[in-house]
Amino acid sequence: MAVDDAVRTALEREVGVEHEELLGEISATLTRRYAAAVGDSDPLYHDAAYAKSLGYANVVAPANFLPGVICWSEGAPYDRLREDGTEADTHLPGVPAKGVRVMGGGEEMHFTRPVVAGTVVSRRTVLLDVTPRDSKQGLMLVARYQDEYVDERGQELLRSVRTVLLR
Amino acid sequence: MTTPSDLRVGSALAAQTNDTSITQVFRYSAATWNTHRIHYDKEYALKEGYPDVLVQSHLHGAFLTKYCTDWAGRAARLTDLSLRVRRFAVAGETLSIAGTVRAVRAGEERRALVDLDLVETRGSDGETCVEASATVEVPRSWIGEGVLP
Numbered sequence: 001m002a003v004d005d006a007v008r009t010a011l012e013r014e015v016g017v018e019h020e021e022l023l024g025e026i027s028a029t030l031t032r033r034y035a036a037a038v039g040d041s042d043p044l045y046h047d048a049a050y051a052k053s054l055g056y057a058n059v060v061a062p063a064n065f066l067p068g069v070i071c072w073s074e075g076a077p078y079d080r081l082r083e084d085g086t087e088a089d090t091h092l093p094g095v096p097a098k099g100v101r102v103m104g105g106g107e108e109m110h111f112t113r114p115v116v117a118g119t120v121v122s123r124r125t126v127l128l129d130v131t132p133r134d135s136k137q138g139l140m141l142v143a144r145y146q147d148e149y150v151d152e153r154g155q156e157l158l159r160s161v162r163t164v165l166l167r
Numbered sequence: 168m169t170t171p172s173d174l175r176v177g178s179a180l181a182a183q184t185n186d187t188s189i190t191q192v193f194r195y196s197a198a199t200w201n202t203h204r205i206h207y208d209k210e211y212a213l214k215e216g217y218p219d220v221l222v223q224s225h226l227h228g229a230f231l232t233k234y235c236t237d238w239a240g241r242a243a244r245l246t247d248l249s250l251r252v253r254r255f256a257v258a259g260e261t262l263s264i265a266g267t268v269r270a271v272r273a274g275e276e277r278r279a280l281v282d283l284d285l286v287e288t289r290g291s292d293g294e295t296c297v298e299a300s301a302t303v304e305v306p307r308s309w310i311g312e313g314v315l316p
Contacts, residue, residue, distance in 0.1 A: 106252050
């Protein structure tokens with residue numbers, strides 16, 4: 001199976017529907033691991049004492065940390081993984097559980113506030129639009145999702161529009 | 168990278184390179200719970216028509232973020248980053264980022280906004296992997312004389 005008109009119709013039904021998800025508390029270990037994986041040794045991301053000397057309550061996450069994390073739960077059971085390994089139930093509203101291959105195509109991010117370890121984060125996601133495009137492998141759908149990340153006080157931390165390619 | 172002191176439209180920022188590896192791509196997938204097989208399963212990547220496992224689009228974004236924050240330092244703040252993946256990069260590729268000042272705008276109080284054009288190229292053939300733009304809020308003192316109205 002590849003994307004077809006049925007997939008497109010299902011996605012178009014999802015356009016404009018808002019989803020809200022509590023992602024949880026951002027742990028210092030997670031943000032440090034993220035920075036380590038990127039290869040960023042900035043002490044602001046690793047050294048709590050240094051971060052506190054700059055007025056932060058704890059280490060700060062690299063700016064694109066929030067959208068970089070694909071899954072915030074414990075992870076799906078194996079029978080809920082697509083063929084490409086992506087989780088069928090997370091963060092791509094409207095995308096079928098099976099038969100669709102997913103690729104990242106880019107992102108527009110606005111960084112409103114720094115994300116400090118200990119912050120409790122929620123995310124609102126809405127599918128903005130779906131555009132068909134011809135590719136070498138046949139029909140491809142370009143879906144644009146808007147994500148807004150807020151802290152426990154409802155203050156915006158980051159908002160982004162990510163482009164997802166579906167084949 | 169050095170702290171800028173005379174920014175103008177057209178100013179070039181120092182380049183930065185990132186030597187990716189299979190280990191790094193795996194660790195980035197692990198840190199972000201990215202289970203897409205194209206980042207760790209070479210056989211699957213070959214089936215999809217790629218020569219090896221791919222660098223994640225968000226890891227490209229992380230390199231671009233680091234480029235901006237390294238350049239900007241503590242006195243400045245990255246406010247926006249937009250990126251478009253044009254071509255894939257496989258694990259093991261050396262990726263180079265170059266930046267140019269596209270525009271300089273007045274910000275609030277004693278601040279200014281610097282718009283950057285960024286390009287990330289792969290070392291194996293010089294092709295562009297990612298085109299990006301960023302906005303960094305900087306002290307107005309960084310801006311060259313006569314640049315702002």
